[in-house]
Amino acid sequence: MHINTTKTYKKKRFWAGILLAQFLLFYTFSKLQIVVSFFEKIFEFQKRIHQIFFAWIPFSFGDLLYILLGILLIYLIIKLFKKKTRSSALFNILIILNIVYFTYQVFWGMLYFQTPIIAKLPKTEITLEVRKALALEYLEKSKATRKLVKEDKNGVFVIKDLNSIQQEILNQQKTLPNFISQKESTTTNSFKPSLFGKTMSFTGILGYYNPFTAEAQFNAELPSSYLPFTLSHESSHQLGFAREQEANFIGYLIGVHSKNPELRYSTEYFTLKSLLNSIVEEDEMFVKTALGNYSEEMKRDRLNERKFIAEHQGYLNDFFGFTNNLFLKSNQQEGAITYSYFIDLLVRYKSMNIK
Template sequence: MKFSNLTLKPRPRHLVLLVLFATVTMFKMMAGWGDVYTHSIYPIIGRCLSAVSGLLPFALGDVFIALSILWVVGYPVYSICYRKRRKKPTFCRVAEYLAWVYVWFYATWGLNYSQSNIYRRIGMRPAEASANRFKHFANDYADSLNAAYAKAGNAAYANSSLAYADIKRRSRLSTWQGYSQLEHMGINEPFNPDAHAKTMLFSTLSSMAGITGSMAPFFGEFTLNADIRPHQYPAIYAHEYAHQLGIANEGEANFYSYIVCTSSTDGAVRFSGYYHILPHVLGNAYNLLSEKEYEAYLKRINPAIISLAKSDRQYWLARHSRIVDETQNFFYNLYLKGNRVEGGTKSYSGVIGIIMAWENRTANSISHHSK
């Protein structure tokens, strides 16, 4: 039988692919099905995948993605130019492979994009846009950030390999404990006590694109950039851990990271949680406050923290590539919008609104119970 006929002839796997594709589509389209997937189905899948991938010390997902890209690009060239095979069956085979990757992605993690937003999941009202309320939040935040910095200890900023290894260990412990206590907060409980972040295989390239961490859904892994500085590590670790627990929205992942880290008794982890959202706070302050108010607000923050932020900016800019970054942002923005994430990459800045809404909810709850 000719290769072309073999390729185009329907096989049992094609029926399986069609059924899976239809199932994924229904879960994406039907209201409420995304919540069922996230809280009832995904924990089972995540537990199984992370247990298997955890047996390997390297990022299996990175290897899979790299090999997939090489095959999708290289196979047509090899098949058509070298083996002189017909274009139609060759590209049909590539299309089938991409369809399997699509189904695999959504079945193993991607359907988490279809769950209800955090406001619906925990019965929380969005914070009203108010400059005065933001000023109150921002001032309290600055005071908490300063206090956390003073208590963090030198180990939080040390760059030695021994100190960094200690920060990683403490981050894993604090994150596990923190997420285990978030009952009724719209997120799954940790389902794999042995889960840990793996180092990105292509950290240099990721730094060029400004990527510090990622969720690798195909094998239930989450990875962190090897270039992350010690004081940034705990919050980024907790952020990616939220993704592993089924949180797809970036603003929500930042929120859970903030809650878990700032509630920690570990000074270094606590400071990292506050420090992680500093760019988002300053961005909102710049837009909502007058020039004089913004300058006064900057002075409210410990100058050492501002210096640290400037140092971080220079650190990452030195590794940055504008071409790689813009290319990554373009495709990632399309990816987020394709998964119905409002605002695309702008969802990263949504963390401040979520934190303010959560603080209002907490204050109202305390007021209600005190009556």
């Protein structure tokens, strides 16, 4: 009995040591650009393989994996509270943590340390006046494009064909400027409605990328004004842009030049809201005036969004907002509620006078 206990202790210490070694190893890798570039190549390879295996499945296989993993961890945690099984449960948890952490870092985690997009854009001053001018520009664009989309019986923007939007996003990936992205686009549609859609509505999470299956999950219950840009954002993760605000910018580039009015409106409207959010603390009256100048159609869409948010407020929203904020900052990103990096990218890009 004593011998078995000693062996188990040594095994636990070994796997705990391996986990610590992984933390140190990947931290070191993150500082070496040549190594990060190697992981970018691994990402392109595994993405193609994963999409071959999982894209054809009609539901989110990645969500199923998360559910199974969650059940397994809950089972092992329960065993931790029983003296007879505590040691073996801890041993198994350490093995799972090692496997998941290693796989995550190889498939995705290292991409947070790619050369940032901002380094590829010219420096310019991000003044309040520049942001105001852009906000007025995207207000007029949103008003014009809004007239081209369909409405439901309540006069709210509604999407009739989500698949055509998904296909348009994949097509638009091929048009990204070479100086910003030389990543490989795909023709494989791997957008999946999340199995956690109803729960997601209470978390403030609109969508997420699964690095273990290369699927782009979205909350199918979102208002239509959110949905196309959310898909565009998640497709940017599928391209290999890990940072959230960079995925927003790539999503912007995908959507803003689209000939699909639904995708273009959702993108323009997101851009307008981001600009107004960046202005409100400095000039609240400007934002109030801009909101008052929304078209009647846009006002209905805004009211629908606010209604959706109000119906799904709660502790889950606060909790996931807090934990997501910590996750973003741990990966050298701004917090979830900060718009400045996306706005910096937008202003720098627009300063190049690119239509």
